[in-house]
Amino acid sequence: MKWDTLEEEPCSLARTVAVIGDRWSLLILRECFLRIRRFDEFQSTLGITRHLLADRLKKLVRFGVLRRIPYQESPKRYEYILTQKGLDLYPIIMSIVHWGDIHMGDSRGRPMLHEHKTCKKVFDPVMVCSECGEPLTAKAVHVHPGPGARQSSPVHASAQERANRAVKSG
Amino acid sequence: MKWDTLEEEPCSLARTVAVIGDRWSLLILRECFLRIRRFDEFQSTLGITRHLLADRLKKLVRFGVLRRIPYQESPKRYEYILTQKGLDLYPIIMSIVHWGDIHMGDSRGRPMLHEHKTCKKVFDPVMVCSECGEPLTAKAVHVHPGPGARQSSPVHASAQERANRAVKSG
DNA sequence: TCCATAAAGTTCTTTTTTAGAACTGTCAAC
DNA sequence: GTTGACAGTTCTAAAAAAGAACTTTATGGA
Structure with a gap:
């Protein structure tokens, strides 16, 4: 499965996992809720490599979970704060x-x-x-397809499985 | 950071992330709650590689989230069901x-x-x-250290950071 | 002027994980 | 005696992460 297709799956869990479903993103978000905002703060608190941190922050900004805002000019410095979408996590x-x-x-x-x-x-x-x-x-909940469900297929069949079906039916 | 040290961090989030903090584990658990139990069912529903599925199931069993129980003899076949610890997820x-x-x-x-x-x-x-x-x-909650907190250090400082401190103080 | 420091990254090489596909072993059914 | 199901394992290539050094833009002394 390609991870960049995960967010298109007709499954709210898969779509959320595309955003926060890796170890570092969850740890970064934990820091955000503890009022950590700046690159080097995240880095030294978490011990994450700078490369990965830059990557994850970029992803969280792209998905609208964090906002990157300047807190000083010359040199430009940014901090990362939770949006409402982020706070909802x-x-x-x-x-x-x-x-x-x-x-x-x-x-x-x-x-x-x-x-x-x-x-x-x-x-x-x-x-x-x-x-x-x-x-x-869990036992007191019954799950059934909603309007956004895929027609007559497993809840979140993968790209691979769709390919399998295409082969079988073709 | 080594992932096998994550579960020893004095942080309940880090410890949980050590168990379920990867994409496949979360998707596998979703299937468990949808009553999927067997290896090939997981594999075809999720499109996960068999190798990773075997690995993740083993990990979830090791952490007590799933139990591997035989459902037939000759040949022995097993299925994976949620324990109470798993249901609590x-x-x-x-x-x-x-x-x-x-x-x-x-x-x-x-x-x-x-x-x-x-x-x-x-x-x-x-x-x-x-x-x-x-x-x-989030705004209505105040967080403070409990009895299991690390003494006078960041909430979940990494192995790397501990090493840094050791160097600085040594 | 020169040097040190800081923040926020980027670049580089090595190591680890994952993907993708084929293969194994054990049985049952046809 | 061949086919097929199930539950994995093994293999190689590709992708991602670790770990460390480097870059850029600026400030603050000596």
Whole structure:
């Protein structure tokens, strides 16, 4: 599969994975939510190679997740800040962190705690149904094709599979 | 950064990324939640190379996300099913899908719709605070170190950065 | 003037991963 | 006794990442 075709798949997961589905992008976004903004800050905090960092930042800007804005002239320097589209990634980041808290912890306890400014309490994120407010589980959800589904084919068949079908039917 | 040290970082995001932070793992897990279980099913649905699929399945089993169980003898055949640890990834998958629905859609509408069996309605996932039940936003959350945080260092400084520090202080 | 430092990259070479295709082993069915 | 399914493994070529040095544009001293 070519990764540049992934974002065209009729699958919202595949399309999102095209944007943030690699290790560095997720770590970069984590830093963004921790108020990191500048190239060298990302580089020294993450230990990512400068080449890859430049590449990933470019990609995130291209997809509208980050915006590159100048913070000084002569020499021109830029920083990277989350757009609204980027801020909307928060539930993804939080659910990833929460799963790690529950399933990948060591004996020392959680690396970080999250406090809700609204209620002043340390909290966990909970995913609920927008309609009834009940917590969601995989077993309580039924999935069916929507208007953007591909006609009569697997949910996100690959380029390779489409080629296979073309051969079989041709 | 070596990826095999990622899971030891004092950061729940990094630890989770060590397990599911690559494109194929996320796509494989999506298939798992759509009831795909067998090697060739994964392979033909996703178009992943057999080599990588074997590798990723092995990794997910090693981390306890999937369990490899025989479904027939002679010849022995196995299928891969989600453990509870794997099922707990559901909020991550759902929030990824939802972000794609909102931000990566095309004119045709959503590829898939989700119906909550409990209330019988098509829904969106919403992330709320476990303590007060209000929807969460990045700006309303304050992050501070927990008991498992690294002492006086960046949240998830890399092996490279630790080496740098060692050089500076040595 | 010359040197050092800083930020934000780019360039280069080596190493690791991935793609793509074919091959293996074990059985069942025809 | 040949075909086909399943669950992989092996091979080579291509792509991506690691690791380190270099570039550019400017500031701040000695």
